[in-house]
Amino acid sequence: MTAPDLAHAAPDLTAIQALAAPDMTAVDALIRRRLASDVVLVNQIAEYIVGAGGKRLRPMLLLLAAGALGHRSADAHQLAAVVEFIHTSTLLHDDVVDESDLRRGRSTANAVWGNAASVLVGDFLYSRSFQLMVELERMDVQKILADTTNMIAEGEVLQLLHVRNPDTDEAAYLRVIERKTAILFAAATRLGALLAGADAASQQALHDYGLALGYAFQIADDVLDYASDAATLGKNLGDDLAEGKMTLPLIHAMAHSDDNVRAELRRIVEHGDLDGLATVQAAIARCGSLDYSRARAMEYADAADAALAALPGNAHIDALRGLARYSVNRDH
Numbered sequence: 001m002t003a004p005d006l007a008h009a010a011p012d013l014t015a016i017q018a019l020a021a022p023d024m025t026a027v028d029a030l031i032r033r034r035l036a037s038d039v040v041l042v043n044q045i046a047e048y049i050v051g052a053g054g055k056r057l058r059p060m061l062l063l064l065a066a067g068a069l070g071h072r073s074a075d076a077h078q079l080a081a082v083v084e085f086i087h088t089s090t091l092l093h094d095d096v097v098d099e100s101d102l103r104r105g106r107s108t109a110n111a112v113w114g115n116a117a118s119v120l121v122g123d124f125l126y127s128r129s130f131q132l133m134v135e136l137e138r139m140d141v142q143k144i145l146a147d148t149t150n151m152i153a154e155g156e157v158l159q160l161l162h163v164r165n166p167d168t169d170e171a172a173y174l175r176v177i178e179r180k181t182a183i184l185f186a187a188a189t190r191l192g193a194l195l196a197g198a199d200a201a202s203q204q205a206l207h208d209y210g211l212a213l214g215y216a217f218q219i220a221d222d223v224l225d226y227a228s229d230a231a232t233l234g235k236n237l238g239d240d241l242a243e244g245k246m247t248l249p250l251i252h253a254m255a256h257s258d259d260n261v262r263a264e265l266r267r268i269v270e271h272g273d274l275d276g277l278a279t280v281q282a283a284i285a286r287c288g289s290l291d292y293s294r295a296r297a298m299e300y301a302d303a304a305d306a307a308l309a310a311l312p313g314n315a316h317i318d319a320l321r322g323l324a325r326y327s328v329n330r331d332h
Helices: 013-035 041-050 055-068 074-098 107-114 113-134 139-161 170-195 201-226 249-257 259-271 274-286 287-306 315-329
Strands: none
Touching: 013 041, 013 074, 013 113, 013 259, 013 315, 041 074, 041 107, 041 113, 055 170, 055 201, 055 259, 055 315, 074 113, 074 139, 074 170, 074 259, 107 113, 107 274, 139 170, 139 259, 170 201, 170 249, 201 249, 201 274, 201 287, 249 259, 249 274, 249 287, 259 274, 274 287, 287 315
């Protein structure tokens, strides 16, 4: 079956969110109940980052996947909260590693409270997620999430190895995305299928959907770092360059520039020279690197859509298809 063209018809994210809203309300309430600690600073930082909002995409994916197979339960709400806690803890750690000072349009937790507090509260959220997970007393769930968090940690180290490395190629970049981003998307959708009692083929289909969606989402995110503006993006434009991250637009430009430009790009990357942002953007434009990266993101969005082909059609499946379109048609 040929996957549909996802480049047309902007998805209605509001309608997708409305479909999941009753369950997401329950998840948000659970998150706030289980954030509670008798250590005041833990409460302050955890509430600061969780309360920042965001799309809550990962827990919503779990709920939509479960709903697509006819399942709604308190267990799904609890696992959705687990996924959000894991994601939130990685944000706290990422901002420290990247020395970021802006996320979702406001100061990062490490910019407000310092690196030590942010790392330790990130650890608290990780451990709280495992408390919630163990309460469900399901070894199959625990195995998926244990494997997932281990791969996320590997992804963090992989990314660190490639910081300020101008020789990073597309294959290495995709390996980082798989572990840092796509694997948690895939875990969320697989867990939704698992809770629904789906057969192995359906679990695999939703895993494949989540993995491809994660690739599409992250590549599109990396395009925005060179194509958006700070007010829309919610972080500083050029942050990836300043942090020494080789993302796909820059990797493509590096590979398709002449020797002189490539040498200048190498220097900029090696020094994390944000003053060279205009030079990088010019090379990216000259090489068509944003169009190339958008096309790669679209390929993964198409793959996500195609992974759903064997599943029965319903409003939740339509919502998952809509999220595949949204992943590559958003502006932040």
